Amino acid sequence: xxxxxxxxxxxxxxxxxxxxxxxxxxxxxxxxxxxxxxxxxxxxxxxxxxxxxxxxxxxxxxxxxxxxxxxxxxxxxxxxxxxxxxxxxxxxxxxxxxxxxxxxxxxxxxxxxxxxxxxxxxxxxxxxxxxxxxxxxxxxxxxxxxx
Amino acid sequence: xxxxxxxxxxxxxxxxxxxxxxxxxxxxxxxxxxxxxxxxxxxxxxxxxxxxxxxxxxxxxxxxxxxxxxxxxxxxxxxxxxxxxxxxxxxxxxxxxxxxxxxxxxxxxxxxxxxxxxxxxxxxxxxxxxxxxxxxxxxxxxxxxxx
DNA sequence: TAAATATAGTGCGATTTCGAATCAATATAG
DNA sequence: CTATATTGATTCGAAATCGCACTATATTTA
Numbered sequence: 001x002x003x004x005x006x007x008x009x010x011x012x013x014x015x016x017x018x019x020x021x022x023x024x025x026x027x028x029x030x031x032x033x034x035x036x037x038x039x040x041x042x043x044x045x046x047x048x049x050x051x052x053x054x055x056x057x058x059x060x061x062x063x064x065x066x067x068x069x070x071x072x073x074x075x076x077x078x079x080x081x082x083x084x085x086x087x088x089x090x091x092x093x094x095x096x097x098x099x100x101x102x103x104x105x106x107x108x109x110x111x112x113x114x115x116x117x118x119x120x121x122x123x124x125x126x127x128x129x130x131x132x133x134x135x136x137x138x139x140x141x142x143x144x145x146x147x
Numbered sequence: 148x149x150x151x152x153x154x155x156x157x158x159x160x161x162x163x164x165x166x167x168x169x170x171x172x173x174x175x176x177x178x179x180x181x182x183x184x185x186x187x188x189x190x191x192x193x194x195x196x197x198x199x200x201x202x203x204x205x206x207x208x209x210x211x212x213x214x215x216x217x218x219x220x221x222x223x224x225x226x227x228x229x230x231x232x233x234x235x236x237x238x239x240x241x242x243x244x245x246x247x248x249x250x251x252x253x254x255x256x257x258x259x260x261x262x263x264x265x266x267x268x269x270x271x272x273x274x275x276x277x278x279x280x281x282x283x284x285x286x287x288x289x290x291x292x293x294x
Numbered sequence: 295t296a297a298a299t300a301t302a303g304t305g306c307g308a309t310t311t312c313g314a315a316t317c318a319a320t321a322t323a324g
Numbered sequence: 325c326t327a328t329a330t331t332g333a334t335t336c337g338a339a340a341t342c343g344c345a346c347t348a349t350a351t352t353t354a
Contacts (some may be wrong), residue, residue, distance in 0.1 A: 149335085181339095183339095183340080185340090211342085212341080212342050213342095214341080214342055214343075214344095215340080215341055215342060218342090219340090219342075221325075222340095237349080237350075238348080238349050238350075239347095239348065239349045239350070240349090266344070
C-alpha cells in the first residue's frame with residue numbers, strides 16, 4: 001500500500017462519521033424526550049473528569065464551538081441537572097456543577113444503555129476494541145494539536 | 148479487564164464523536180463557503196460506489212434520515228454539482244448523477260485536503276490505521292445490523 | 295383487479311449548531 | 325496607573341438537522 005495514498009484516511013473519517021451517526025441515534029432513542037447525546041456526554045464528562053469545570057474547558061474537551069456548549073449547558077441547567085456558579089478564580093467565567101438530579105439522570109441513562117453495550121461487547125474482542133481506542137486517542141490528540 | 152465493563156465502549160464512542168468534530172471542522176474550513184462535510188461526503192460516495200444511486204440508498208449509506216439527505220442533495224443540485232433524474236425503474240424514485248462540475252469540485256476539494264492528510268499519514272503507521280479501519284468497519288456493520 | 299399496505303421522496307416546523315458581534319472582566323504594555 | 329489587547333461567556337441570526345405528516349407510486353393480498 002502506498003504510504004502517501006490518502007484514501008485510507010478518507011475511509012477512516014467516513015467510517016467514523018457513520019458510527020457517530022449510528023451511536024448517537026441509538027443513544028438518543030434511549031434518552032427521555034428532549035435529551036440529546038451532547039447532554040449525556042457532558043454529564044458523563046463531569047463525572048469522569050470531576051465537575052467544577054468551566055464551559056470553555058468543556059467545549060474544548062468535545063471540540064465543539066463554545067457557543068454550542070452554551071446552548072447545551074443551558075438545556076442541562078433548565079432541567080436542573082447542572083448548576084452554573086461564578087468562577088471564584090475569574091470573574092468572567094463560571095463553574096459547572098452536577099446536581100443530585102444530574103447524577104441520578106446520568107446513572108439511569110447508563111443503566112438503560114447497558115444492554116445495548118454488553119450486546120456489542122459480546123460480539124467483539126475487548127482487546128481489539130481497546131487497541132482501536134488507543135489508536136483513535138493518539139489520532140485525536142494529533143488532530144487537536146495540529147489543527 | 149472486565150469483559151462486561153462497558154466503559155471502554157463509552158470511551159470509544161466518545162473519541163469517535165470528538166474525531167468527527169475535529170475532522171469535520173478541518174474539512175469545512177478548506178471547502179468554499181456554503182459547502183459542508185455532507186456535501187463533500189456525498190460527492191465522494193457517488194464517485195466511490197458509482198453514481199445513479201437513489202437518495203434513499205445514499206441516506207442509508209451515511210445513516211442519516213432521508214429528510215436530511217433531501218436537504219443535502221438539494222444543496223448540491225442548486226450548485227449544479229449533481230443532477231436528479233427520474234428513476235426509470237421506479238416512478239416514486241430518483242437517481243442522482245454527478246455533473247462535470249461536481250466531479251471537478253470533488254477533485255479540487257481532494258487536492259486541497261491532500262496536504263492535511265499526508266501530514267497525518269507521516270505521523271502514523273499506515274498498517275495501524277488500516278487495522279483500526281477494519282475494526283471500525285466491523286463495528287459499523289454490527290451496529291447497523293442490530294439497530 | 296380492487297382494496298389495503300408499504301415505500302420513495304418532499305414540505306413543514308421545532309430544535310440544534312455555529313459564526314459574528316457584543317459585553318464584561320482580566321491581562322499586558324507603555 | 326492608564327490604555328490596549330485578550331479572554332470567557334452570551335446573544336443573535338442563519339443554516340443544518342430531523343421527526344411528522346403528506347403525496348404519489350408500487351407491491352401485496354383477498
